[in-house]
Amino acid sequence: MSRPRSSAVPLTAAFALLIVYASLYPFSGWRWPPGQSLQSLLVLPGSHYFIAFDLWANFIGYMPLGALLYGAGVRSGWRWGWALLLAALLPALLSYAMEVTQNFLPDRVPSREDWLLNAGGGVVGALLGGALQALGVLRVWQPLRDRWFIPASAGALALLLLWPLGLLFPAPVPLGLGQCWDELRDLASAAVENTPWEELAEPWLRPAQAERAPLSRATETLAIALGLLGPCLVAFAAMRSRARRAVVTLGALALALAVSTLSTALNFGPEHAWAWLTPATLPGLALGLLAALACTLMPPRLAATVGLMVLTALVAVVAQAPDNAYYAQSLQAWSQGRFIRFHGLARWIGWLWPYAAAGWLLLRVAARGEA
Structure with a gap:
């Protein structure tokens, strides 16, 4: 019998990409150091200044990577010693590569102390992963996962864990992830600028002249319902038990309420924490909840098929919505503060989550030989 793939593997890859993003942001001004x-x-230079927040962020930021690498190693069949060595060395190597690469970015300052703190965080994370295994936490997780999910559920578990992070970024509609076409157009325009293809691509990449009109209340309600139903169907495509699907649905609703409130409070201030509850929000959540509960009766492959249609509709509806009215204000506050890297993480997850989920669901629809 083949070993089920661990969800720690895609989560490790996602967290490593986050570290690359946080280390090299804003990815502009590349030049060879004079x-x-x-x-x-x-040879990494010594640091000329020390900020307490940066010190802690460098250390703590690499701890999850070490823990995830250890979990991915042992869950993939490695002996604990090799997994511990892997989880201790790879974060240090990644950190060293990022510090060296920062030499080519004028807005980043590499330092030996940053590398040591990052490497130390990775080692501590690996040791924490080993301690959790010694306490039996990893042995408890596998039977729990087997009861709740099918063997090929690693991708779904990773997506479900990333979904609330995507909600932290202010979306044009509550739960409306996936609005990234304007940003992709801007990136494509920058890529062909001053090239022979600029004139040919200009009609396709030109921004729309008229601003998008606000969504009607009915359309906004539909978008919110689809935003809740989408992750539920991702979970259903990896689950068999109908009763447990209902529990997951209620958990998704509670998580959506909590994270959306937290996002609004972080972006616009605690006094505006409930401002995301528009007249369309509660009807949309109720509609999404009822639809998700109805879908608990579906077999996994049918849930994956319906999930593909739901996510496609979600992306199509959200693409028609205007930008969040307070987005520019929020982005400026984040960009000028110390949380810009975390904001960037939530932004990319919010942009890409529906497409990654649709890709996983497509694989489930095409899978063969399921019991």
Whole structure:
């Protein structure tokens, strides 16, 4: 019998990409450091200043990577010693690569202390993963996962864990993830600028002249319902028990309420924490809840098929919505503060989550040989 793939594997990859993003943001101004040779760039300089928040962020930021690497190793069949060595070394190597690469970015300052703190965080995370295994936490998780999910559920579990992070970014509609076409157009425009293809691509990449009109209340209600139903169907495509599906549905609703409130409070201030509850929000959540409870009766493959249609409709509806009225204000506050990297993480997850979920559901629809 083949070993079920661990959800720690895609989560480790996602967290590593987050570290790359946080280490190299804003990805602009690349140049060779003046007066530096390749050999000198490989020797990390000492830091000239110390900020308590940065010190803790460097250390704590790498701890989850070490823990996830250890979990991915042992859940993939590695001996605990090799998994511990892997989880301790890879974060240090990744951190060193990021610190060296920061030499080529004028807005980033590499330092030996940052590398040591990152490497230390990875080692502590790996040790925490080993401690959790010694306490039997990993042994308890596998039977629990087997009772709740099918063997091929690693991708779904990773997506479900990432979904609330995507909700932290202010969306044009509550739970309306996936509005990324304007940003993709801007990236494509920058890529072809001053090239022979600029004139050819200009009609396709030109921004729309007229601003998008606000969604009607009925359309906004539909978008919110689809935003709740989508992750529920991702879970249903990896579950068999109807009763447990109902529990997951209620959990998704509670999580959507909590994270959306937290997002509004973080972006616009605690006094506006409930401002996301528009006249369309509660009807949309109720409609999504009823639809999800009705879908608990579906077999996993049918749930995956319906989930594909739901996510496609969600992306199509959200693409018609205007930008969040307070987005610019929020982005400026984040960009000028210390949380810009976390904001960037939530932004990318919010943009890409529906497409990643649709890709996983497509694989489930095409899978063969399921019991």
